[in-house]
Amino acid sequence: xxxxxxxxxxxxxxxxxxxxxxxxxxxxxxxxxxxxxxxxxxxxxxxxxxxxxxxxxxxxxxxxxxxxxxxxxxxxxxxxxxxxxxxxxxxxxxxxxxxxxxxxxxxxxxxxxxxxxxxxxxxxxxxxxxxxxxxxxxxxxxxxxxxxxxxxxxxxxxxxxxxxxxxxxxxxxxxxxxxxxxxxxxxxxxxxxxxxxxxxxxxxxxxxxxxxxxxxxxxxxxxxxxxxxxxxxxxxxxxxxxxxxxxxxxxxxxxxxxxxxxxxxxxxxxxxxxxxxxxxxxxxxxxxxxxxxxxxxxxxxxxxxxxxxxxxxxxxxxxxxxxxxxxxxxxxxxxxxxxxxxxxxxxxxxxxxxxxxxxxxxxxxx
Amino acid sequence: xxxxxxxxxxxxxxxxxxxxxxxxxxxxxxxxxxxxxxxxxxxxxxxxxxxxxxxxxxxxxxxxxxxxxxxxxxxxxxxxxxxxxxxxxxxxxxxxxxxxxxxxxxxxxxxxxxxxxxxxxxxxxxxxxxxxxxxxxxxxxxxxxxxxxxxxxxxxxxxxxxxxxxxxxxxxxxxxxxxxxxxxx
Ligand SMILES: Nc1ncnc2c1ncn2[C@@H]1O[C@H](COP(=O)(O)OP(=O)(O)OP(=O)(O)O)[C@@H](O)[C@H]1O
Ligand SMILES: [Mg+2]
Ligand SMILES: [Zn+2]
Numbered sequence: 029x030x031x032x033x034x035x036x037x038x039x040x041x042x043x044x045x046x047x048x049x050x051x052x053x054x055x056x057x058x059x060x061x062x063x064x065x066x067x068x069x070x071x072x073x074x075x076x077x078x079x080x081x082x083x084x085x086x087x088x089x090x091x092x093x094x095x096x097x098x099x100x101x102x103x104x105x106x107x108x109x110x111x112x113x114x115x116x117x118x119x120x121x122x123x124x125x126x127x128x129x130x131x132x133x134x135x136x137x138x139x140x141x142x143x144x145x146x147x148x149x150x151x152x153x154x155x156x157x158x159x160x161x162x163x164x165x166x167x168x169x170x171x172x173x174x175x176x177x178x179x180x181x182x183x184x185x186x187x188x189x190x191x192x193x194x195x196x197x198x199x200x201x202x203x204x205x206x207x208x209x210x211x212x213x214x215x216x217x218x219x220x221x222x223x224x225x226x227x228x229x230x231x232x233x234x235x236x237x238x239x240x241x242x243x244x245x246x247x248x249x250x251x252x253x254x255x256x257x258x259x260x261x262x263x264x265x266x267x268x269x270x271x272x273x274x275x276x277x278x279x280x281x282x283x284x285x286x287x288x289x290x291x292x293x294x295x296x297x298x299x300x301x302x303x304x305x306x307x308x309x310x311x312x313x314x315x316x317x318x319x320x321x322x323x324x325x326x327x328x329x330x331x332x333x334x335x336x337x338x339x340x341x342x343x344x345x346x347x348x349x350x351x352x353x354x355x356x357x358x359x360x361x362x363x364x365x366x367x368x369x370x371x372x373x374x375x376x377x378x379x380x381x382x383x384x385x386x387x388x389x390x391x392x393x394x
Numbered sequence: 395x396x397x398x399x400x401x402x403x404x405x406x407x408x409x410x411x412x413x414x415x416x417x418x419x420x421x422x423x424x425x426x427x428x429x430x431x432x433x434x435x436x437x438x439x440x441x442x443x444x445x446x447x448x449x450x451x452x453x454x455x456x457x458x459x460x461x462x463x464x465x466x467x468x469x470x471x472x473x474x475x476x477x478x479x480x481x482x483x484x485x486x487x488x489x490x491x492x493x494x495x496x497x498x499x500x501x502x503x504x505x506x507x508x509x510x511x512x513x514x515x516x517x518x519x520x521x522x523x524x525x526x527x528x529x530x531x532x533x534x535x536x537x538x539x540x541x542x543x544x545x546x547x548x549x550x551x552x553x554x555x556x557x558x559x560x561x562x563x564x565x566x567x568x569x570x571x572x573x574x575x576x577x578x579x
Contacts (some may be wrong), residue, residue: 120403123403184529187529191494191496192495195497198495204541205493205495206542208493208540209533212529214532241404330454
């Protein structure tokens, strides 16, 4: 099976890491060490090899190592199905993050076409209980892993909506101005919705008949106003006819930015938000694995999978099953945990590193 | 001061300044004189927004350029890029930006009412929208097309222009190809 993996990674002045260099092969990567050692920071650095703000959704100014705050750099040599790429992302103090692919300066969005990355972090544990925004973001991340161009549709939609919201707030009456923005929102919004629907279909397909120890989840999309948003013309019309109500509200009340994703524990027929804590986590793991399986089938290579503190929350049977599934996919999964014993079942199927907090920042040892 | 210039970061600005100081007599002196002259004489054309040394620029004064074609561009750099390619023989209208409610740039700031007037007073037959293929550029293009609807033929440059690619960065061949393959909007 082909693989997508990081061959070498270097972090300079990134969070707690002053200079950390790793040489890797295609096997899963494990980091263990005490709280605050700098494990999650390494996974965050890898997540920045995809477009966006990374797995903590942090601002670019948070990444630079304090107290120096000199700016930071992440460099990775990756292998995607036998092809080598050099990725570099960096920011000077007070500046935006820039990206270089194979030595050439590129927009951030270009990263999504080179390497697919999916992740699960502890902050997502309450995703089924909290607001729709987190679920939408989870869905959009999965969608981008399948369709990198989804990022462009999301950016275009957001931009047009923020413009329209400003017109609404300022009570601007120029109908032509609204019309051009609404048409843009209609086009990009319909693309967003059809991408999301395609993603749900792929996930459903990847879950049926799959041999996995994790419970299947049925996903569906819902709009608070109960409307379907899959045609550009229809969405544009809805925005136009909703303009008066939107003017009163001072913002856009209908659109893909308002939809919610519902999850159901398939086998039991129980809504995700009513499942036990452990079941909710298992559903997320199941979706991330389904996402990875489907990508492996599509692109020929499993994505990079970042699993922050996932092992610690599983009983030993589930943990072993997770390791077997990851290895079966041939995925380079990046995992963290406080104790090395969590990963003994992996044996030499993984590359294990110990992370410690040293004098000059985080240190990583074989 | 130099670091505030577009395209120059603090580091490259420092390098440029040090270089200029080293070459004080052959570079810095003449550059300072040229800058002084530009500061004294450069002005925006009251008609089209081009930069020249007179109230009405050369292109607007030239009878030959009054051929009924008007090319709308975002900024003066785009106008110069079109001129460099030498394929366009009509006049220009420089918007000075794109529509952006968030940046408080509306139709008036972009002199769109002036554009509508010019189409009538200069007997324009075709307005060519040569705006960047960015989201903002396209919003602005559609807006202008709506404003001019009915009165005149409105076309836009062919979409050989890459998304996010700005006119100013395109080579002459690409610009002339895009102009030849323009289509109605
Ligand atoms: N910009 C920064 N500069 C310097 N240190 C930072 C910066 N941002 C975060 N840190 C520090 O990095 C350290 C390691 O964080 P990280 O989240 O990687 O720990 P961890 O090994 O995952 O710990 P845990 O097991 O508790 O999750 C923390 O002590 C944090 O204070
Ligand atoms: Mg951590
Ligand atoms: Zn002029």
